[in-house]
Amino acid sequence: xxxxxxxxxxxxxxxxxxxxxxxxxxxxxxxxxxxxxxxxxxxxxxxxxxxxxxxxxxxxxxxxxxxxxxxxxxxxxxxxxxxxxxxxxxxxxxxxxxxxxxxxxxxxxxxxxxxxxxxxxxxxxxxxxxxxxxxxxxxxxxxxxxxxxxxxxxxxxxxxxxxxxxxxxxxxxxxxxxxxxxxxxxxxxxxxxxxxxxxxxxxxxxxxxxxxxxxxxxxxxxxxxxxxxxxxxxxxxxxxxxxxxxxxxxxxxxxxxxxxxxxxxxxxxxxxxxxxxxxxxxxxxxxxxxxxxxxxxxxxxxxxxxxxxxxxxxxxxxxx
Numbered sequence: 001x002x003x004x005x006x007x008x009x010x011x012x013x014x015x016x017x018x019x020x021x022x023x024x025x026x027x028x029x030x031x032x033x034x035x036x037x038x039x040x041x042x043x044x045x046x047x048x049x050x051x052x053x054x055x056x057x058x059x060x061x062x063x064x065x066x067x068x069x070x071x072x073x074x075x076x077x078x079x080x081x082x083x084x085x086x087x088x089x090x091x092x093x094x095x096x097x098x099x100x101x102x103x104x105x106x107x108x109x110x111x112x113x114x115x116x117x118x119x120x121x122x123x124x125x126x127x128x129x130x131x132x133x134x135x136x137x138x139x140x141x142x143x144x145x146x147x148x149x150x151x152x153x154x155x156x157x158x159x160x161x162x163x164x165x166x167x168x169x170x171x172x173x174x175x176x177x178x179x180x181x182x183x184x185x186x187x188x189x190x191x192x193x194x195x196x197x198x199x200x201x202x203x204x205x206x207x208x209x210x211x212x213x214x215x216x217x218x219x220x221x222x223x224x225x226x227x228x229x230x231x232x233x234x235x236x237x238x239x240x241x242x243x244x245x246x247x248x249x250x251x252x253x254x255x256x257x258x259x260x261x262x263x264x265x266x267x268x269x270x271x272x273x274x275x276x277x278x279x280x281x282x283x284x285x286x287x288x289x290x291x292x293x294x295x296x297x298x299x300x301x302x303x304x305x306x307x308x309x310x311x312x313x314x315x316x317x318x319x320x
Contacts, residue, residue, distance in 0.1 A: 121200025
């Protein structure tokens with residue numbers, strides 16, 4: 001009897017899967033949200049998929065930075081660098097997903113282990129994004145504090161629509177998942193990997209074999225797409241807040257999409273159908289995956305993953 005070939009998927013879990021709304025942001029709330037997400041991911045594992053689960057970390061990093069800023073101001077504690085905040089959030093979110101998913105697999109008598117890898121993502125220090133920081137992070141500051149930090153700490157700060165000043169950092173393109181081979185080893189040994197949290201910790205190559213963390217953020221879906229290409233995943237699934245992708249979203253002529261070809265996805269993206277701050281990056285990430293040899297991609301919300309895999313819902317994007 002031959003062993004069936006592995007079916008490997010990269011599942012990119014959106015922030016809504018961890019924080020439902022502003023009233024449910026506590027660690028306990030996030031754990032319950034992770035538990036719900038893990039239930040849906042376990043459905044996929046039960047269907048025979050080997051997975052790498054990636055996740056966002058925007059709110060979590062923001063909370064860590066805010067605590068750091070308050071502790072520095074009130075207690076004189078040291079502030080935590082952004083790359084370390086990313087590592088902290090990977091550990092915390094990974095712990096919640098790892099534990100809840102392992103518990104769910106145990107309940108279903110599925111003999112698979114789950115492991116979290118603190119993941120670094122290589123970026124190019126000459127990426128144009130470093131000359132144009134645009135991603136707001138951390139809390140609001142008054143003008144005097146913002147300009148002091150700009151002068152003494154090298155921050156780039158901007159005034160935010162009359163609400164105060166904020167730090168902005170670059171969002172460079174991911175070039176390499178540093179721990180790719182370790183992630184692949186877990187998959188090859190039947191272990192579910194949780195990795196590339198928040199797009200990975202941005203690092204630059206110093207040219208002498210050393211990696212050094214840098215103050216930047218990486219789009220989670222872009223980094224997940226890169227990983228999916230590198231490990232030759234059979235499926236790239238983006239789990240987000242909506243059941244399907246739509247044209248003219250939220251307008252009277254809204255049109256839900258069941259299936260798109262690569263060329264149609266590129267056309268609709270170029271025509272501006274997908275907003276830059278929401279669906280646009282997800283479609284772009286899938287385009288890169290398919291152009292890089294990927295087989296198929298799927299966008300749906302967590303509770304509909306099982307139905308979508310059966311072809312009952314979700315938006316499938318495929319090569320021609």
